[in-house]
Amino acid sequence: MFNSYLRIGWRNLVKNKLFSVINISGMAISMTSFLIISLFVYDELKFDKHIEDVNLKYRIFNEHFREGRDFAIIPAVIAPTLAAEYPEVEYFTRFMNLYTPPLFEVRNKKFTEDKGGLADPSFFKMFSLELIEGNANNALKKPNEVGINKTLKEKYFGESSALGQSIKINGEDYNVTAVFEDFPKHTHLDFNYLIAMEELATARPDRMSDWGWSGMVTYIKLKPGTNTLLLESKIKDIARGKADEEDFYTPHLMPLKDVHLHAYNQSWDVARRGNIQTVYVLIATSIFILVIAILNFVNLSTARAVSRVKEVGLRKVVGAVRIQLIYQFISESVIIAFIALIIGVTLASAILPSLNSFADKDIPVHIFLEPQLVVALMSLAILTGIAAGSYPAFYISGFRPASILANRLSGGSESTLLRKGLVVLQFVLAFFLIVASLTVSQQYNYMRNTDMGFNKDNLIVLQLRGEMFERLETTKQTLVNHPNILSATLGYGLPGEAYAGETIKDKATNKEYSVSMLTADHDYVKTVGLELLAGRDFSKEIATDEQQAFILSESAIKMLGYDNPEDALQHEIDWQYGDSLKRGKVIGVVKDVQLNSMRESITPVVLHIFKSSYSSVTLRIKPTDVSTTLSHLKKSWSTLTAEWPFEYKFLDDNFDKMYKSEEKLNTLFSFFTGFAILVACVGLLGLVIYTTSQKYKEISIRKVLGAGEGTLVIQLAKNYMLLLCVAFFIAIPFSYYASWRWLQEFTYRISITPTLFIKAGLFIMVISLLTVGLQSLKAARANPVDALKEQ
Known part of the structure; x- marks a missing residue:
């Protein structure tokens, strides 16, 4: 029976080519957007998950009240004080960045090396770094000791062992006591070398005990069962008692696994920065695009219900029960979803290299062949097909045979009201995305171009x-x-x-x-x-x-x-x-x-x-x-x-580096907002084509009676423009709140003015008018004789 459903569904798709193409193209575009965004988000969420006991590890950052911002660097003395006074702290590690790259020399090889600094011996354990050479218990214990990653080891020593070898760093000899694997791609840190923290402790002991000097990025490992809120309050009490001024800073704990996405507003950070806002915005965008495609399918299917009522009547007369008809119509939508998925995967595979280049990702194209993802994609197609096809299936299968065969059905006011509601809803979502995209773009341009009190060019x-x-x-x-x-x-x-x-x-x-x-x-x-x-x-x-x-x-x-x-x-x-x-x-x-x-x-x-x-x-x-x-x-x-x-x-x-996160969001959001508008307009085009075909004879009669083309176009388009106006008024408060909420993350930000909403409204109105107007003009210019000849 299932094969029968698929076979009949395929026949209906082939028979109604135009509507099949419209449904498939809209859903394929939405699937492409959903897949690309999902891969980006999944990659962002993977950071630091590989670290052993990551749920017990935290980074300490300081909230500086005078400066009105958070600092990723804190006084060096805080971590050892916590470890000494509070048994719930199992161990700690610290890192101090070297902002000026030092000169490395090994025989005739000389290079300045960035991405490195001073670190405690426990650094390897904190980040689960595998040592290729050396012992983590003995490395970075004394001044003039250095650990290098695999890349530097091969650069300076080739295939030979680096352990115990000497590297001149800024003219001083350093002993290599560890060679570690390169940091995994999904770690928020990425260092090429680590110099023993003991060097600073020997040279500047005052810095290591100064509660007012901040210079260390600090992590702690807690024992299982620790109450982190209670510990954080203890840390605040220590800082309040030890620091020179009571209100200078307040330490806070941030889970290590959250640093990549949640520390975007911390100054003096060394992390690979993501932004949780970008993740949230893109997730919402992908869902909106998928919902718009589903609404398109529901809208077109219910609009075309009248053309399939005789099929339903005949099936019921020969014995088909309603559940069989429901299965039949849902199977058709599932077929469309699978075809759209295949197209979407193809397009996403083509787009993925560009995404990798732009967003500094390394997502392989063959990821779509991984068994888990294949299962997830098939589930997505089935669920999307069921979501898109359920209402039309229940709606169409509910027609009574007697009414159908007596030709007493015309679609009904209930169906018309539903279609109007769906058009309004999809353009509410599209308007929301356009306003959000314009807000992100204007804020990005504001940050890049506003007067910063100096001339940074040249x-x-x-x-x-x-x-x-x-x-x-x-x-x-x-x-x-x-x-x-x-x-x-x-x-x-x-x-x-x-x-x-x-x-x-x-x-x-x-x-x-x-x-x-x-x-x-x-x-x-x-x-x-x-x-x-x-x-x-x-x-x-x-x-x-x-x-x-x-x-x-x-x-x-x-x-x-x-x-x-x-x-x-x-x-x-x-x-x-x-x-x-x-x-x-x-x-x-x-x-x-x-x-x-x-x-x-x-x-x-x-x-x-x-x-x-x-x-x-x-x-x-x-x-x-x-x-x-x-x-x-x-x-x-x-x-x-x-x-x-x-x-x-x-x-x-x-x-440019500071605003990389905003640049990514601006570009990606604009790109996918364009997809959302395209999907909405494709659905609107299909609805207009169907509506004008239903009114073909009415248009012809009006034309014979003297109606001009302009009058006919206005007559056909005005209802859709009215629906767009309704969508605008519904979307404005939600769009305003979302834009306002996002802008609160910025100390200096644009103002939300009526111009923003007017621009969005005019843009979507023009696109919609072109979509509706061109199709309406085509119908108005048709020869009325052809329509009136039809029985």
Whole structure:
């Protein structure tokens, strides 16, 4: 019997080619979207699940009240204090990033290596890293010990053993005590080398016991049965009692398995960042697209019910019971779903390489052949077919034979009302997606293009290396000696780069304040493009500027109690560094500068000259003939240091990386919103084709009686436009709330204005008018004689 259902279902599909193509194409597009999004989401959710006892492992992060943001780095002293005082903490591990890549040397091989830093010996155990060489119990115990991953081992030592070998790192010998497997792709961390934390403990013991200095990414492993809420409260109590100021920060626990998706708003992170918002938005989008396709199927099937009532009547007369008819109609929809699935898998396989490239994924195309996924896909097709075909099956099979054979059925007002309701619902979903897509796009463009208080374009950053530290001015003048280089500055701390979090003291009130500190030379303001609001820049002609001058941002002077920049000039502040004190006056005020992503609050900024901290030279270049400029820099570099390879980066690349998550969401969301609109319009096209075919004779009679083409088109299209208007008014409050809720994650965000909804409404109205209007015009232009000849 099942074979009979399939055979008859296939015949009906072939017989009604146009509606079969419309149903299959709409469902195939939705299946493609659903599959691509599902694979992306599944890949995001896999992060860190492979780590042993991952449910017992947590990362500690700090909520900084003064700065209004969360920090992924915390004081080094917190973890050992917890392990010593609370038995529920089984062990801990810490990592400190090296923001300036060091030079690795092995015999004649020299390379700067990024993605590494200082780590505790327990790091391997915390992340279930397999050691290829060495023993985790003995590795990274002493200063000048290093562990390297398999890739670096092969790079420097080939097939030979690296264990016990020596690597020069920035000129010092380090003993290789461990070789570990490369971090798995689905780990939120990815390091190439780890240097023993004991090195910092020996060199700077003060940092390891300082409750006010944050520099460590910290993880703890808890014992089974630990009450994490109670432990978190204990950690807060410790910090409150030990830190210098009670309200400076509050530690929190985050499950290790959540870091990839939930730590997107934490500053100073080293994680591979995802975004749980992106996951939620894409899941909702895929469901909406699938629902729109199902609504299309239901709509077209119920609209075409009248054309199948005689078939139903005859089947019932010859003995078919209703359940058999229901099975028959559902089997037809399941066939459509399977055909759509095959097409969807084919399209998804073609799109997958592009998705991998764009989203930095490595999802194999052959994933569709995995047995578990094959079962899941078949279940998806069956469930989609049943969902799409159930109502039409029950509706059509419910017709009575006597009424059918007496030709007393025309579809009914109930069916018409249902179809109108389904059209409204699918365009509510489409309108919602368009508004959401426009919101994401506008917020992304706002973050990328808003004034950040400096000019990030055409800035090249070079790290100072080797003997350059001893010849700062010579280095600067050598590099700047080219007509394509407009200016240069030495310093430490740039927007989008590492900078110091320090404390200054207000001389008038003796009160301390946390600030973002940038050390600069006399050309920093000009080169970076800061806007001076009051006072003056640093001057080489004024000798006291090096020891007694500070330039503050707007937020910094407001923190000191000034609203007018002019009033803050000559205000005295102190900065304590080690055992020394720098006391000076405010000589200038600059416009607020955003050092981080626009997700975060602008922090108070202090600039001053402090040569011993300089780590980079930043050059503003002409935007033309960049290759010639780089050639000059490379040649000049070789005269300054033969030991270090020439490396550079453009400052705006940092901000490209910051907004990668928003860029992914913007692109993917726009792409799949387009799919949703296409599916909705395909369904609308099918409905219009069927409706106009039903009114073919009515149109012909009106035309014979003198109705013009424009009048006929308006007559046919106005009902659909009315339904679209209803959909808009229903969708606006939901769209507004969803957009508003998503924007709350950003400190600086766009405003939701009526223009947003007008744009979305006009866009979908124009697309729908084209869909309805062209088909209506075709019907209005048909020869009325042909219709009136038909019986």
